[in-house]
Amino acid sequence: MKFIVSLITTSFLLFSGSLLADGHAKTIMLSTKGPGAGNPFWASVEAGAKDAAEEFGVNLIILSPPQESDVMAQVAQIEDQIAKGVDGIAIAPTDPNAVAPILDDAIASGVPVVYIDTNGINEGVTFIGTNNINGAALAAQYICDNVPAGSDVAILQGMITQTTGQHRAEGSHKGLEACGLNIVAELPANWDTAQGMSVTEDIITGNPNIKAIFASNDNMGLGAIQALKNADMLNDVVVVGFDANPDAAASVAAGEMSATIAQFSYNMGYMGVENALKLANGESIPDNIDTGTVLVTAENAADFM
Amino acid sequence: MDKSQDSTFVKLIPFFEKYGILLLILIMVTVLHILQPDVFLSWRNITNVFKQVSWQSMLALGVFMVIVTAGIDLSVGSIIMLSLMGLAIASKAGMPWYVVMLVAPAVGFLCGLFNGLGITLLKMPHPFIMTLGTLYIFRGVGNLISGGVPITGFADEIRVIGNGKIKLDTILGEGTREYIPTSLILMIVIFFIFWVFLNHTRIGKWIYAIGGNPGAARAAGINVNRILIIVYTLCGFLAGIGGLILAGRTNSAYPNAGLQSELDAIAAVIIGGASFFGGRGTVLGVFAGVMIMGILRNGLNLMNVSVFWQQVLIGSIIIIAVYIDVLRRDFSTRK
Amino acid sequence: MSEEIVLEAQSISKFFGTITALNDVNLKITKGEVLGVVGDNGAGKSTLMKVLSGLYKQSEGSLFFSGNKVNLNSPRDSQNLGLEMVYQDLALAGNLPIGDNIFLGREPVKKVGPFNFLDHTKRKQLTEEHLAKLKINVKSADQKVEELSGGQRQAVAIARATAFNAKIVIMDEPTAALAVKEVGKVLDLILNLKSLGVSVIVISHRMDDIFSVCDRVMALFQGTNFAESLLKDTSRDEVIGWIMGKKD
Incomplete structure (x- = not known):
């Protein structure tokens, strides 16, 4: 009632x-x-x-x-x-x-x-x-401008089940390929710092001559930097992230991450x-x-x- | 036992034991109605709550039976995803809708059977281990067969379980927007069937006996392994029904479906008064546990409360509900 | 006392690898008789009972139920012949009511269409009748076993064993876990079974049990028949001596 x-x-x-x-x-x-x-x-x-x-x-x-x-x-x-x-x-x-x-x-x-x-x-x-394809292409362009042609490069993908992850993977892949870089690895690290680190560890073990890594987001990029630091390779590798979150911006300012892409x-x-x-x-x-x-x-x- | 000084209070104990949890729901409903007088008891919101809990209630019911045998099934969240993917692939393959609808429960059934056979035949030291393994395996298989991408768009017939609406025009007059979700009807029917199964069949009784003392069940000539296989299979089957509901609700088989929902299911079962040590709990209690979690989340959403607080509150309710149970048990053994 | 022999074991031996658990053991029990079996730990009491109930198969020797030679392959077989065990760990499900425990695995059902549903009314009625027959007092047949005292649980376990016209009941230490005041009730129950024509084999360490309910007592020592006597012809001290392997 x-x-x-x-x-x-x-x-x-x-x-x-x-x-x-x-x-x-x-x-x-x-x-x-x-x-x-x-x-x-x-x-x-x-x-x-x-x-x-x-x-x-x-x-x-x-x-x-x-x-x-x-x-x-x-x-x-x-x-x-x-x-x-x-x-x-x-x-x-x-x-x-x-x-x-x-x-x-x-x-x-x-x-x-x-x-x-x-x-x-x-x-x-x-x-x-954000147009993620364009954003990732912007990151790829930066890498093309900062490493010698023909260098080994890698892409850390986000969750590849998501459009954002797919677009950033697509934009970076096309951009890096277009300027004649050699993509040796394209692996998902699911937007995660810890996974970004462990995937990077695997990549650099197999590809010691790597010159650049594009991380589809900053968290994975920061993980990659950690892995490169541990391997004493950070000075030789350009790392570009995506999102420009404050941690990543601080890392860029400190000269560890080379660049990141800001979304508004x-x-x-x-x-x-x-x-x-x-x-x-x-x-x-x-x-x-x-x-x-x-x-x-x-x-x-x-x-x- | 001959002390016959039963006070009214003592007489009330069995009543609370049986219906105390419903009282808790009534209190929650009253409080939320006072806090959200315009919305909480609106038809739309009430149907929302039922729609939101319908798929989880299937997992909770299955996990409940497993917990009654003093077991655990961690794989139900992954079963829901795998059965959803199976359904989506059957749908994409152009199978007729009635076949597609059978695929989800059938996949769930097979997953549950796999768990049951693994636990009994491989003599796993605890079901935790087998189902922890299949938690990864089933989700992995789901991603393998779908390629890890969402599959979207099912026929309306397939979606009727999760998304169907029984219009009330005929009762409430032409043009009424109120309806009863099909998933609510399904939930009531399934809970009733399992209530009958657990309380009025021999296998149901044996499930409780196994949870109470597996040795006693064995001594009574009950084939304990056979019953365990049945229980895990039914649990998987119910998760498959959950997948069918989710297919209707989201119109999509997506990779994160059911992720961590096994924990929600376990929480609902525990809040509903089942014992982790087996042998104890009722179907009504599970229903109440599911509703408490659903109502709490709904109420907090309506009040725009951050999900962080929702997590804190649900965790607290689990502990409080079990603590009340501990107090009650203390009291009843002391009397 | 009738001289009808309901169970007889002849020359039973049981070997586990090189270990001889039983060596040429004989046992017989007549209708309505209460037989006490005593012996130290490892004397072979449990092994003998497991052979009688079909849980173990004897290595040598034969079993006769009511004069017929039988081959037991599982406890199911001995149950069908009317022999029931009451286990020391009781084998009851504490979360279930008394009636459910008594009828566990043998629940009365009623058919509704193609389905068998539990017949709660019939189970309750049968439970009450059976408890009344054995003069077991509980508040209600619906009481959960875990709410009962140790003696009441023992009574339920015995009720369970005798619910299906058992002819012989084997009880393993039926009073071991009980408070003193409850022991009497269980012993009364044993006498009650006897008066109903049931034969009871009681394994016990407690001379009080043996001497208050048994008609006859036999002692095993190191897997063999050591001594046997009608109760009226022996004494506590003598039986205690048997347990320790001493004979005058």
Whole structure:
């Protein structure tokens, strides 16, 4: 009985709530792949989102699964927030395929969605993020400019099951091949520092003449540097990372990592909220919004620390 | 035993023993309703909770039976992924939908059988070791057959288990958006079947007997190994059903499916009052354990609480639930 | 006392490799008789009982159940002939109620369509009847075994052994783990079985047990028949002497 009463009151409240919503601040949900507290990249996405929320007067909800692999936690969070009644969602999908149905549900029930950082598979949903192929090509170009032609080089791949991992692997591979470098190893280290280190140890054992390593993210790059240090090879090998997280920027400034690629993660959060709001207000936005990449070397590393 | 000074309080103990956990759910629901009056008890949110727990509840039920025999199955998260991949490959191969739907439970069944045979025939010192091994093997095989990439897009018929909606237009009037998720119906049916199995069949009774004292079961002429194989096979089968639900829910077979979900399943079973030493626990308790975890996560999501806190809270609930059980046991032996 | 011999073992020997555990041992028991078997550790009591129950196969000698020569290949065979063992470790599942333990492995079922479901009502009724027959007092047949005292557990174990018309029950140290006040109840139960026409073989170290329930006592020493006597013709001191291998 109590249940039914609360059901009736609840639906009434929901109904009246939706009537009032137009005159009030919109609520936008930012769903990232991992908590900002655990990862500087997501922290900067969150910072951008918060700044946008303040600027546009948006009520911002930030939620993320405990780790990137916990796909169903992200699905549940989105589901719960739709039930609660958000006006728009900016999401970095943990697994674009698996979250697609729930986002279709959201769109069907009138909640607009934009993807940030990682593109999804839902048709007609705007992607706001880095063009990872271009970013990786930028890294490859730096390596081409800094090692002799024909040198041995290696690529540390991210999770190759993900589009981001695939694009960075593709962009770097094409770039390094195009300028005549000899790719001796392309191995996944799953975005992880420890794995980056152990994979690098294996690579340098088999290829002592290696001249450059492209790590698909900074964590793996920092692992690679550790391995090279231990083998006393760091002075001979150019290491280029991706993401320009503060640790990596510090490493670049200290002359250990040669370069990294900055994604404008702040832009992803900021533009994600901005564009989700536009959609919620009935405006239209382009299908692809590039947040850009830039090469970070010793000269500009300080800006990213 | 002849002391017949049963106070009302003592009389209430068996009641709490049986239904105390449901009381806990009621308290959680009340608190969350007060904190989130607009949302928590809304139809949409309630169906959300059931949808969210449906696939995990299958794992919990399977792991529960294994834990009743004083065993453990760490491989269920990987079984869910492998059965999902099997389903996806069958779907991509263009098999008819009813065959595709059978593939997931069938793969789960075979994985469970593999565990059961390994534990009994290879005489593994503890099921922990066999299923720790298969935790890696099954996920590895899943990645091998799928190439490590997600396979997306299943027919609507296949998705009906995980994503189907039973519309309530006829009852609540034309145009109502409320519905009952198919996965909820499936969950209720499966839990009922396994309740009957564990409480009203000889094999069910023997499963408890093995957990209580395997020596006694053997002395009673029960073929303990045969029962263990049945239990692990059913556990795998249920994980396969979980895979089928997940296929409907996500429309995708993805490499991280079910990752670490064995721990959630074990947690739900323990919260639900089953003993790690075997022989103790009820199907209703498992259901309650699953619901407690589901409601807690849902409530915290609604209140925008960071997942770090969710982890802390779920961990605390495991310890508190078991501690309450310890206190209760202390009390009942002292009476 | 009837002279109908229900079980007889003739010239039983059992070798484990070069070790002789039993050497030409004879044993017989009549209907409704309580036979005490005594002996020091390693005297061969347990081995003999395992041979009687079919867990071990004798190396030499023959077994006769009610006069018929039998070949036991497993405990199942001896159970079918009406012989039940009550193990020292009780072999009960503490998490299950009394009734479930008594009927474990032999649960009464009812058929519903193609399925067999447990018949809880029948099990409960049979349990209560059986407990009443043996005059075993418990709060309820649904009580869990782990909630029972040691003596009650022993009683349940004996009830389990006799639930299916056992003719002979072998009890291995039935009072060893019990509090003093509970010993009497178990001994009463043994006398009760006797009055129901069941033959009981009691293995015990405790002279009190032997002298309060047995009709006859036999002693094994180093795997052989050492001495045997009707209880009324012997004394505690004499039996203790037998255990230590001393005969007057």
